[in-house]
Amino acid sequence: MNAPVRLRVENLTKRYGGLIAVKNVSLELRAGEILGLIGPNGSGKSTVMKLMMGIEPVSGGTIKLGDADVTQWPSHRVARAGVGIVFQHSRPLHRQTVLENIKLALLPDSLIRLFADRDVDTRARAIADRVGLSAVVNRHPSTLPFADLRRMEMAKAIARDPQVVLVDEPFAGLTLSEVAAFSDLIRGFRDEGRAVLLVDHNVKSVAALVDRVFAMYLGERIAEGTADEVMQDATVRRVYLGGEIAASHKRAEAGAHKPPLLKVEDVSVFYGKAQALDTVSLNVGQGEFVSIVGLNGAGKTTLFNAMSGLVPYSGKIDFGGQDLSRLTAGGIARHGLVQCPEGRELFGDLSVEENLDLGGQHLTAVRRREQLSWLLEMFPILRERRTQAARTLSGGEQQMLAIARALMMDPKLLILDEPTLGLAPVILEQLGRALEKLRETSPITVVLGEQNVTFALPHADRVYVLEHARIVWEGDSQRFAREMGTGYL
Amino acid sequence: MKSLLRSPALYIAIAVVIVAALLPLWLDGYILGILTVAYYFGVFSMAWDLLFGFAGEVNFGPTFLIGLGAYTAAILDNQFGPPIFVCVLAGAAVAVLGGLVLAVPALRLSGPYFGLVTLVAVLLLQNAIVIFAHWTGGEIGMTVPDVLSIDAGENYWYALGFLVMCAILLFGLSRSAVGLILQASGQDRIEAQALGFNVTKHKIAAFCISALFSGVAGAMLIFYMGTASVDTVIDISIGVQVIIAAVLGGRRTILGAALGSIFLILATEFLRPLGQLNTFVVSAVALAVILFFPDGLLGYVLRAGERE
């Protein structure tokens, strides 16, 4: 590689109190090259990008832009030195037109220059043309479709001709054809000699575009190389898939003839302009264990939030014969559809016991005590910690508390959203055993949303795969192991 | 520039100003007096809108800046008697200093905390005036030996001229490149910095500009009224009026703030026969506007292009 290094990061470290988000990361961005920075949620990849841009202060290590040491520089200085960033979420000025938004990116940082130079207008139009926004330059952002807003973000980022371009989740929310157009745009940046960094969850989605990949997990580098090399890397596969895939020995029951307990029909969800779910349909039978498998950002949490009544949706969700759109979110939970969310949503300042108690508020006092002792048996660690504040528990213990609290409600259907996120393998085993016990001892129906396929598969009767807001595969777990196992990543 | 000269709004504005300038030929001194005060309030509200609408900072105590300008000018005039414009300049300088003092916590605090600082600033100033009653006349207030003019018409033209000048300056600023940067800084700090703008620098500048106009207008108001008191330039209710006028007229329009002020003061006056209830009615109307037309009267009209 003879191309000059535009941005070099050495031993970069970032600490948030006791949490180490980024640990000794070193990488280089070269001119005319696209580097993919890959990792699941919590891997530190977005933090690395923010550190490069000077948005957050560095805890250790150095960042060099060309020859200059920019480690301590505030972000506006880094920007002026030639780094452009496209944030994950579009940030337009709503009161200005597209053209004015782009012009802003071309203005000097001056208190005195009241009028922009004459060529700013021309240059802004040229940039708009380049990203495909010529037709809408005089419109306001709120009238634009999602993809055009993303184009505007790109336009702003390259307006001052930066040598380094950082792009966070380039394709989130885009349709396949839009993805192709944006890929061309990004390739264009590279071909102009810029150094491009793409941050994403998923190697597969950026594989065609990147020249090199740098994979991260829990703040550290775990692999580096071409896209193929990284996808085959054993550590990467373990982190993403959780290891070897073993299907459960259960089959999809002949109970497929019974009416499903939960029926999701053509559900779509939009966050503003971004489509988070695209006509998703699935069903879950009584007593079944269904795994919904997909990477971060595929739409699992959105799907569960639609089921729980926390986001508006189009389409129909039916639970035990009841149309859920008629109930409030609290009502849905009372009706027996209980979610243990990705963020756990515990009451940090309250004790373990108080958290559990709140879960059991809808039961009679007798039932509540029974339920509590059943759960403390299933999760003995909670019995030990019952008077401690939930905030002081470890990650794994908090997850168990969250699940136990949801179970206190004696649900008919339990949704588990990414319970394994950020947990050590030893805890995963405990969790897995607890889930097995749950299935054996109660008739509960479970929907598990997971990125970690190794964890999700052994318990599942059936599997759905969610990718880019759509269901792309469904079947029983053994078929999944056969068909999807190797190609999943 | 060209688009400005072609826009019908410019000609409407010019027509309005001409009509306003001719009003002393028909109206009596009393109404002219009301309008004079209204014009100074117009500047207060425009200065507030620049800070809130453009730099995104909520100042719950605009009267801190106004009061600093007013009282500095008044005290200076009483103690040393320099010409009015020197007093006004001094008032402006002290107000700008006050603006800087407010800017510092603004940059470190967010949400309700900064709003609280601005409220506390007013309370402290109020208490300071009462404590140092020897110089300030305390709760009763003080008179100033000089006034701009004794003639209602002349005073009216001073105020109108001042309002128009400030309107041009502030509106021009809001539409300029600097105004665009301020808007970005106020709306989205991180994005503005990622685009290469030193947000801190711009926000401090916004505070100082807001303070400058508030202070000058406050001082000029004193030299119109001939008196300065807590009730007329410092009390929280005055600050509330300034804010409501800007919200009523439409945040982020600058000119809307001026119109809102004029409307508010005229309405209060018009409802004077109701006695104390006039404040009630005006507050009720303002509340209704906030609930049903949060963009304000002018804002509603001007924002039509932004909606789908």
Add this chain to the structure above:
Amino acid sequence: MVYLQILIDGFAISSLYALGAMGFTLIFGVSGVLNLSHGGIMAIAAVIGWLAAGDLGLGVYLGTLVGVVAGLIASYVTYFIVILPIQRSKAIPRDETEIFILTGTLLWGIMIQVGLAYLFTDNPVTMRPLIDGVTYIAGVRTPKNEIMIAVICWIVIGLLWLLVNKTPAGKRLLAASINPRGLTLLGFDLSRIYFFVWGIYGVLAGVAGVLLASFLGVSSASAGQLTASAFSIVVLGGLGSVSGSLVAAYVVGYLETITAYLIAPTLRPIPALLLLVLVIYVRPQGILGRR
């Protein structure tokens, strides 16, 4: 002698401040609202209570009760016609809701203040004491009413503590102030919780208002000052921390009493204000605030 006087008077006024402040912070912690019409609600309770006790001839005790009910009603009116419409409004962008609520409640507070002044003039109303007569505490001449007020305040504070820590409904309030989404997921609709908390707030503000009328007198003009001091105390103690408000109320109450007695009555509010400025700069989350 003076010190004992300060101790006693300070205790009484602090207890009253505490009651008002705890309500104010409860609303912020659970509902997320800084209610700038707080003083107005207290004033309504005071004036209606006085009206009921005197003009309507219901006597002091019944009048007090009527006053508290008036506070409750005023609280709900504030919630349903000012706060809820702003929170639900689609025309107001999410990040500006707070500012609109502040402005809206400020306006509403002004309306209350002017309305009361119009109907009842802005002369202070004083409730007749709940207990007549004076007693001597360690040689200090103290009106029995003052002691009664402090006792009532503490009974109410005690009930509040019991409610929040020992009853299921109260624990839900606490949970809502920590994590509203978590509570929804457990099957509780937040709208009911908010209804409940505004009711409690109305009672707290009502009691504080009526008792203040009995102790010092309340006028429509004091509405603004009452809001300002509640706001200061709450920020000092930590926005959202009920126990913080309690502590801060005593700090402010005693600071004010000491200043009034030992320095000068006119300088009464100053030290507390200065302390507030100091706290905002050094520790903006307040004495017991979470951050």
